[in-house]
Amino acid sequence: MKILVINSGSSSIKFQLIEMPAETVIASGLVERIGLEDGAIHYKDQKDKISLTLPIPNHAIGLAKVAEMLMDRTTGVIKDVSEIDLVGHRVVHGGKKFSDPVEVTQEIKDKIRDLILLAPLHNPPNLDGIEVAEKIFTKSKQIALFDTAFHQTLPAVAYKYAIANKFLTEDNVRVYGFHGLSHKYVTDRAVEFLDKPDAKLVSIHLGNGCSMTAVQNGKSFDHTLGFGPNDGLIMGTRSGAIDQSVIFFLMDKYNYNKQEIINILSKESGMLGLTGYSDLRDIEAQAELGNTDCILALEMNAYRVKKFIGAYTAALNGLDAIIFTAGIGENSSTIRKMICDQMDYFGIHLDQELNAERLPNIRSINTADSKTKILIVPTNEELEIATECYENFK
Amino acid sequence: MKILVINSGSSSIKFQLIEMPAETVIASGLVERIGLEDGAIHYKDQKDKISLTLPIPNHAIGLAKVAEMLMDRTTGVIKDVSEIDLVGHRVVHGGKKFSDPVEVTQEIKDKIRDLILLAPLHNPPNLDGIEVAEKIFTKSKQIALFDTAFHQTLPAVAYKYAIANKFLTEDNVRVYGFHGLSHKYVTDRAVEFLDKPDAKLVSIHLGNGCSMTAVQNGKSFDHTLGFGPNDGLIMGTRSGAIDQSVIFFLMDKYNYNKQEIINILSKESGMLGLTGYSDLRDIEAQAELGNTDCILALEMNAYRVKKFIGAYTAALNGLDAIIFTAGIGENSSTIRKMICDQMDYFGIHLDQELNAERLPNIRSINTADSKTKILIVPTNEELEIATECYENFK
Numbered sequence: 001m002k003i004l005v006i007n008s009g010s011s012s013i014k015f016q017l018i019e020m021p022a023e024t025v026i027a028s029g030l031v032e033r034i035g036l037e038d039g040a041i042h043y044k045d046q047k048d049k050i051s052l053t054l055p056i057p058n059h060a061i062g063l064a065k066v067a068e069m070l071m072d073r074t075t076g077v078i079k080d081v082s083e084i085d086l087v088g089h090r091v092v093h094g095g096k097k098f099s100d101p102v103e104v105t106q107e108i109k110d111k112i113r114d115l116i117l118l119a120p121l122h123n124p125p126n127l128d129g130i131e132v133a134e135k136i137f138t139k140s141k142q143i144a145l146f147d148t149a150f151h152q153t154l155p156a157v158a159y160k161y162a163i164a165n166k167f168l169t170e171d172n173v174r175v176y177g178f179h180g181l182s183h184k185y186v187t188d189r190a191v192e193f194l195d196k197p198d199a200k201l202v203s204i205h206l207g208n209g210c211s212m213t214a215v216q217n218g219k220s221f222d223h224t225l226g227f228g229p230n231d232g233l234i235m236g237t238r239s240g241a242i243d244q245s246v247i248f249f250l251m252d253k254y255n256y257n258k259q260e261i262i263n264i265l266s267k268e269s270g271m272l273g274l275t276g277y278s279d280l281r282d283i284e285a286q287a288e289l290g291n292t293d294c295i296l297a298l299e300m301n302a303y304r305v306k307k308f309i310g311a312y313t314a315a316l317n318g319l320d321a322i323i324f325t326a327g328i329g330e331n332s333s334t335i336r337k338m339i340c341d342q343m344d345y346f347g348i349h350l351d352q353e354l355n356a357e358r359l360p361n362i363r364s365i366n367t368a369d370s371k372t373k374i375l376i377v378p379t380n381e382e383l384e385i386a387t388e389c390y391e392n393f394k
Numbered sequence: 395m396k397i398l399v400i401n402s403g404s405s406s407i408k409f410q411l412i413e414m415p416a417e418t419v420i421a422s423g424l425v426e427r428i429g430l431e432d433g434a435i436h437y438k439d440q441k442d443k444i445s446l447t448l449p450i451p452n453h454a455i456g457l458a459k460v461a462e463m464l465m466d467r468t469t470g471v472i473k474d475v476s477e478i479d480l481v482g483h484r485v486v487h488g489g490k491k492f493s494d495p496v497e498v499t500q501e502i503k504d505k506i507r508d509l510i511l512l513a514p515l516h517n518p519p520n521l522d523g524i525e526v527a528e529k530i531f532t533k534s535k536q537i538a539l540f541d542t543a544f545h546q547t548l549p550a551v552a553y554k555y556a557i558a559n560k561f562l563t564e565d566n567v568r569v570y571g572f573h574g575l576s577h578k579y580v581t582d583r584a585v586e587f588l589d590k591p592d593a594k595l596v597s598i599h600l601g602n603g604c605s606m607t608a609v610q611n612g613k614s615f616d617h618t619l620g621f622g623p624n625d626g627l628i629m630g631t632r633s634g635a636i637d638q639s640v641i642f643f644l645m646d647k648y649n650y651n652k653q654e655i656i657n658i659l660s661k662e663s664g665m666l667g668l669t670g671y672s673d674l675r676d677i678e679a680q681a682e683l684g685n686t687d688c689i690l691a692l693e694m695n696a697y698r699v700k701k702f703i704g705a706y707t708a709a710l711n712g713l714d715a716i717i718f719t720a721g722i723g724e725n726s727s728t729i730r731k732m733i734c735d736q737m738d739y740f741g742i743h744l745d746q747e748l749n750a751e752r753l754p755n756i757r758s759i760n761t762a763d764s765k766t767k768i769l770i771v772p773t774n775e776e777l778e779i780a781t782e783c784y785e786n787f788k
């Protein structure tokens with residue numbers, strides 16, 4: 001069964017065509033800079049690697065181009081779009097309506113549209129991707145999978161804010177969480193790896209966006225991102241958690257309006273605000289050269305992760321393993337070392353040599369006598385989508 | 395040596411006259427509803443207890459009345475104000491300028507005035523109290539003690555926010571912390587009680603305002619309140635930590651302006667927003683009767699405390715004792731039980747019988763085999779002020 005996975009953003013479409021249950025990636029790629037003069041399509045399969053530069057006015061044209069490349073007589077991988085059984089769409093916000101993948105109907109699209117209020121930047125292009133795909137892949141079932149779904153198991157103590165109840169009951173203000181497909185994927189892999197279905201896990205997703213999830217019995221129990229995508233950990237350009245009085249003080253002092261302060265906190269803060277760089281590779285390189293801002297920013301970043309490991313260990317009353325994933329988590333031995341340093345009270349003992357190795361597969365990097373396991377699990381949201389599509393709609 | 399301790403708020407003045415080093419409270423009391431028609435003064439010494447109702451137009455008249463009562467020929471305790479050697483003033487915000495008590499000079503008053511920007515509700519009446527006392531207790535040294543001082547030892551990883559550095563360097567935006575006199579007092583007592591100067595402690599101050607402090611070697615290492623007084627734990631009417639996107643969403647949806655949202659989060663949220671009650675005694679009583687909002691609010695409250703115990707254990711890489719203090723911490727066996735429940739991973743084992751006892755003194759309430767000690771330490775900010783005055787200016 002062939003499943004096309006689509007992640008449609010405001011100016012890009014990522015795609016993977018996956019054969020299930022074999023989990024083989026038949027083709028993958030990216031349409032980028034949609035709407036700009038210098039649009040591009042990158043396409044890759046087991047033999048070809050193609051990049052085209054051309055203006056791509058909208059998502060419809062972008063996705064039509066993807067279909068064309070998949071069916072190309074010389075470089076393509078399928079003869080007809082009807083060979084694609086399922087199209088799995090990543091949708092960022094499913095509110096409290098969706099805790100499982102669903103087949104797209106008019107009603108489902110209306111619900112995704114209703115949730116634009118909660119995810120104004122993400123749900124519109126996600127919906128665009130669905131509507132465009134419906135017209136191109138007319139024979140395929142369209143499936144929607146939600147980044148919030150995994151966190152629907154959060155207990156009330158974790159999802160509720162300490163504000164008037166009416167803001168929850170009338171306005172749906174609560175923790176929804178994000179990166180759910182990634183946290184689900186890596187914690188499921190960890191459970192298999194540890195062979196312990198009831199493992200108490202803390203999943204640490206460190207990419208451009210960063211979040212942590214407490215998981216037990218395969219279920220999300222608590223999570224650092226909340227109603228929106230800027231809470232908890234320090235991110236590339238996002239502040240993460242910040243005292244509300246700072247927001248009000250800066251609005252007062254600089255006369256910032258709401259949108260200006262949102263931009264400052266989400267685009268000019270985090271590692272960028274602290275160091276002038278948002279890419280962790282640059283920050284690590286500068287820290288090596290003795291840049292004290294960069295050294296401190298790395299320490300602040302690691303310190304927050306440490307504190308959430310402690311917090312979630314308390315929430316779960318135990319800790320079997322911590323899991324590092326995503327761009328930074330999988331690749332930065334420096335950050336992993338800083339996080340695991342001085343954590344022996346939690347039974348966390350990093351093996352420095354294993355930590356320094358660069359390998360593409362799931363592995364443990366703790367010492368043999370470490371009570372708590374330390375895992376690196378490469379995330380794969382596309383495979384998670386394909387798997388959930390396959391399991392629910394095969 | 396006689397030390398008069400003054401805590402001057404916007405509409406009240408609390409005072410205690412303490413003999414040092416004996417630590418004897420010679421007299422104490424409260425002037426309340428200053429500026430209103432129905433002002434009142436409550437005065438107490440070892441033999442008398444007096445309450446007067448009378449309009450008290452301003453702090454100067456209120457404090458003059460206190461001096462008068464202290465010197466009253468039949469019910470008073472001193473003959474002349476000159477018997478008072480030191481007047482210790484609690485000042486909420488000392489910024490990053492003050493980490494020790496200081497004798498008040500014009501320069502010090504100017505600095506306290508400069509800090510009004512950071513504590514607009516507190517520093518003005520604190521300064522009022524100082525200026526009024528200077529005129530009445532002309533022979534006494536005036537000493538200022540800052541609620542932020544104890545937290546000046548916070549390391550940069552704990553006091554810095556992940557926003558552009560200029561907001562720290564130019565605008566002094568950082569964690570200052572509060573309840574410092576209380577956290578210092580109870581952690582010093584705990585160190586004596588445990589006879590362990592390098593004890594790793596988590597101090598849990600639960601009153602109308604709530605905060606927690608991580609302490610090692612008698613120094614504050616991390617703290618839940620930040621730049622302002624509404625972060626971290628859930629409080630009587632304050633939300634504590636909340637995702638910034640909730641603030642922006644509510645401002646959008648209801649067209650709230652900045653002051654309205656500040657009021658909602660600090661006066662209509664927390665336990666009040668969740669249950670309709672702000673006093674924990676009412677909430678516990680309702681929970682007993684089966685009120686599900688009250689039951690959940692207590693659980694949310696305890697859950698946040700648990701998570702900070704975990705976070706600070708990670709920050710300190712260990713935990714010798716947790717300390718309960720202030721109105722709720724000292725009196726609510728229910729909240730203490732909920733917090734300590736299911737925390738055996740942290741070596742926390744509560745003795746249910748010891749927890750249920752109501753006693754006025756410092757004591758441990760853990761089981762004999764509990765690795766982590768659980769202490770109740772009645773706080774005494776006035777005595778902390780008198781002690782610091784005595785030690786620094788005797």
Ligand SMILES: Nc1ncnc2c1ncn2[C@@H]1O[C@H](COP(=O)(O)OP(=O)(O)O)[C@@H](O)[C@H]1O
Pocket residue numbers: 206207208209236278279280281284326327328331332333
């Ligand atoms: N070798 C590396 N060392 C340190 N950081 C890395 C390395 N490779 C990638 N990163 C970091 O990973 C981040 C991107 O993570 P990724 O998971 O791809 O992001 P996204 O959240 O957009 O999916 C980059 O900002 C970069 O800082």
Ligand SMILES: Nc1ncnc2c1ncn2[C@@H]1O[C@H](COP(=O)(O)OP(=O)(O)O)[C@@H](O)[C@H]1O
Pocket residue numbers: 600601602603630672673674675678720721722725726727
């Ligand atoms: N016996 C009790 N049981 C539960 N809560 C109590 C009890 N006594 C006092 N409290 C709580 O303590 C709170 C006041 O704490 P306190 O430390 O005096 O406040 P503040 O922060 O104003 O100094 C009250 O709101 C009340 O909820």
